Amino acid sequence: MTESIEQSDSNLSLTENAYLRFATIGFMYFSQGLPLGLFGVxxxxxxxxxGFTKSEIATYLAIIGLPWAFKFFAGPLMDYVSFLIYGHRRPWVVIxxxxxxxxxxxxxxxxxFGDPNIVVLAGCGFVLNLFSSTQDVAVDGLAISVLKESERSKATALMFGSQKIGNLAGAVGGGLFLNSxxxxxxxxxxxxxxxxxxxxPLLVKERSVEKRFPWSTGGQIAPEVLALKVDKFLPMLVDLFKKLVAPLSLFFILAFFCDSVAGGMLASYLPSFTVQDLGWDDNAYNAWYSTVNLLAAGIGLLLSPCFDLFGQRKCLVVIGALTxxxxxxxxxxPGLQSNWGWQAFIFAFFLSQHLFGVLLISACMQLVSPAVAASQFAIYMSIANLSSTIGTTLIAIWGDTWTFETIVMVAAVFVLASPVLFWLTHLGIGPQRDQALAST
Known part of the structure; x- marks a missing residue:
């Protein structure tokens, strides 16, 4: 009987069941996509x-996006405040x-109560994304903790795809529920x-020796988890700061900043522009935006061998120039600006944004130092999110006064600057050179 219980616990632990690892990570990323699709699209x-104006909608989007810009606070907090008897990251995922x-x-x-209030819903969206961004950091940490080295590429593709599907469910399904x-x-x-x-995450364990619930009997902290506990917080922060202000890192931050500002501008401008100026139905935009994201995820997966073959540096320059x-x-x-032309433009722009993201994030993994990898990676991602919020803020200020031509051209300047700045990092040249750079 005891052996049967132990076997059952092993089957429900992430480190000992590959299917459970991938299912947990995939479904948690799907869950992150729901608020992004419902409240963001x-x-x-x-x-x-x-009847809300472009500036009001862009302000709303800037507010709800703020937690993603500051999620870097969550990484050090999770490193320092832990509940290791229940797992390294699982408690934070559950919370x-x-x-x-x-x-x-x-x-x-x-x-x-009453008609839709954009201010109240902005507050709700802010809190939702506070928990969603915290869950993102926790799931990333969980993945690093339980995945085998050979599984990480597959898991990364699963993460991107699952969040896109969650985004689609929130955007299309949410749109249908909103109207009905x-x-x-x-x-x-x-x-x-x-x-x-x-x-x-409530029912599974990270490791079979851990406790599932507070009232569960037995349980102990796994030795490999105990070794990850941060005892000296300040020295870690000092080392992290030095890594972030290195010239290589600063050029990378600027490249990520420019790409994300461009994405934030058009992602916040296009929903209201297509409905109010082009006469699209709101469900039509939601459906097309979600379809574009799914197609982009698939195309990014198919092109990933090319990125490895030619290097992120060359691929970013080519994609940036074409965009x-x-x-x-x-x-x-103006003859291209028909209904199908706008659909093609939205598809091409968000496809390029997705490919830029894949290339920059894979380069980021080469850049981070193993000693502070989790916190450093979270900070780079937070900077990208903050930059996107800056893009939405530009639309909140000038969205009702700038023409769409001006907005597209300003975004184009940021798109062009991103690969130029990335070129100065010397990342993404080739596997051997990247390994040498990562070790310095």
Whole structure:
């Protein structure tokens, strides 16, 4: 009987069950995509349809995106505050997922009173993304902790794809619920989905020796987890700061900044522009945006061998040049600005944004120092999120006064600057050179 229980615990531990590892990581990334799709895509187009201005919608998007810009605070907090008897990262995943559940539920109740209030929903979206970004850091840490080296490439592709599918579910499914049941119904549906997903990290263990619940009998801290505990916090922060302000790192930060500002500008401008200026139905934009994201995820996966073969550096320059050329041609040729032309433009721009992200993040993995990898990686990602928020802020300020031609051209300048700055890092040249750079 005892052997049977131990065998069952082993089967439900992430380190001893590969299928469970991938399922847990994939479903948690799907869960991150839900608030991004519902509050970041479906609600903005819904707001545009009921009469809110571009500046109001961009301000809303800037507010709800802020937690992603400051998620770097979560990494050191998780390193320092731990509940190791329940696992290295699992407790934080459960806490963040439970926070998503409670916030979706409260948002549903709050939205049930009166007409949709963009200020109140911005507050709800802010709290949702606070938990979602915390869950992102926790799941990244969980993946590093339980994945084998040979599984990391597959897991990275799964993470990208799962979040895109979650984004699609939040955008398209959320859009349908918004039109049929209102904001309250959409939030309650998201809460139910989040509750189902919470069961996975709640029931599994990272390692079979650990406790599952506070009331579970037995349990101990795994030796390999105990070795990861941070005892001296300040020296770690000093080392991290030195890595971040190195010239190589600063050029990389600027490259990531420029790319993310461009993405933030058009991601916040296009939902209201397509509905109010082009006459699209809000569900039409949600469906096309989600389809584009799914196609981009698949194309990125197919092109990944080419990125390895030619290096991120050359690929970024080629993609950047083609993107800027396409933006200039589209603005200069009014005949291209038909309904299908706008669909093609949205597809091409967000595809290039996805490919830029894949290339920059893979280069980031080469850049981080093993000693402070988790915190350093989280900070780079936070800078990208903050830069995207800066892009939405530009639209919040000038979205109602600038023409779309001006907005596209300003975004094109940032797109062009990104590969130029990345070239100065000397990252992404080739495997041998990258290994040498990473070791310095």
């Amino acid at each position: 479906a609600l903005p187009t819904f707001f545009a349809e009921i 963040a997922q439970a926070g998503l559940l409670l916030t979706f539920t409260m948002s549903g109740f709050i939205a049930g 049941l209102g904001v309250s119904g959409a939030c309650i549906a998201a809460a139910f989905t989040t509750l189902c997903l919470l069961m996975l 800027v050329l396409g933006m200039i041609v589209f603005v200069a040729a």
